[in-house]
Amino acid sequence: AQSVTQLDSHVSVSEGTPVLLRCNYSSSYSPSLFWYVQHPNKGLQLLLKYTSAATLVKGINGFEAEFKKSETSFHLTKPSAHMSDAAEYFCVVSVGYSSASKIIFGSGTRLSIRP
Amino acid sequence: EAGVTQFPSHSVIEKGQTVTLRCDPISGHDNLYWYRRVMGKEIKFLLHFVKESKQDESGMPNNRFLAERTGGTYSTLKVQPAELEDSGVYFCASSYRTSGTPLAKNIQYFGAGTRLSVL
Secondary structure, X not given: OOEEEEOOOEEEEEOXXXXXXXEEEEOOOOOOEEXXXXXXXXXXXXXXXXXXXOOEEEOHHHOEEEXXXXXXXXXXXXXXXXXXXXXXXXXXXXXXXXXXOOEEEOXXXXXXXXX | OXXXXXXXXXXXXXXXXXXXXXXXXXXXXXXXXEEEEOOOOOEEEEEEEEOOEEEEOOOOOOOOEEEEOHHHOOEEEEXXXXXXXXXXXXXXXXXXXOOOOOHHHOOOEEOOOEEEEEO
């Protein structure tokens, strides 16, 4: 069965320092993986997606994630945090191949940025 | 282009009352999904429409929940009667239907959610 585990419920970093949000997945076949972000009172926004092409995926707002099959990980990183990055981040795995497949969310990581 | 719209943004009702949530997907999107996040838990899948048909309703918690999508446009999710444990945030998402295309190319776009508080 497919699942995702976000290893940290809360991460706090100083502005200008690197961000690392960790995600491990479990899948019986090559998965499709996503990171979504939710800012307060906003909808979930797609940051980036892994679709079995390049293992290093670049997303919006300077975020990127690397798919590592050997480690079953899909960690989200950003070289330099900005105050506007404060939000909740969700790692997501798809279930199945078709467009009718549903997606499974991790429990979320709340990112706080210290001035 | 308008995004996925949900309303109300927040609803406060008493136990035993009925509440109806509405979702307007992005125009042209055949796939419509409902999800729920109960406080402190993961976002969980509830059901999936393709146009007006229920493709997968395996996540619906019980028969107090009724989802409809008449005409294949907007969808409603009714909770009747509401219980305390129904409190949480209800998200709707939509995606463009591309038959035979892997999910990876079929991104789901989410609304801001409806926060339901049952007292």
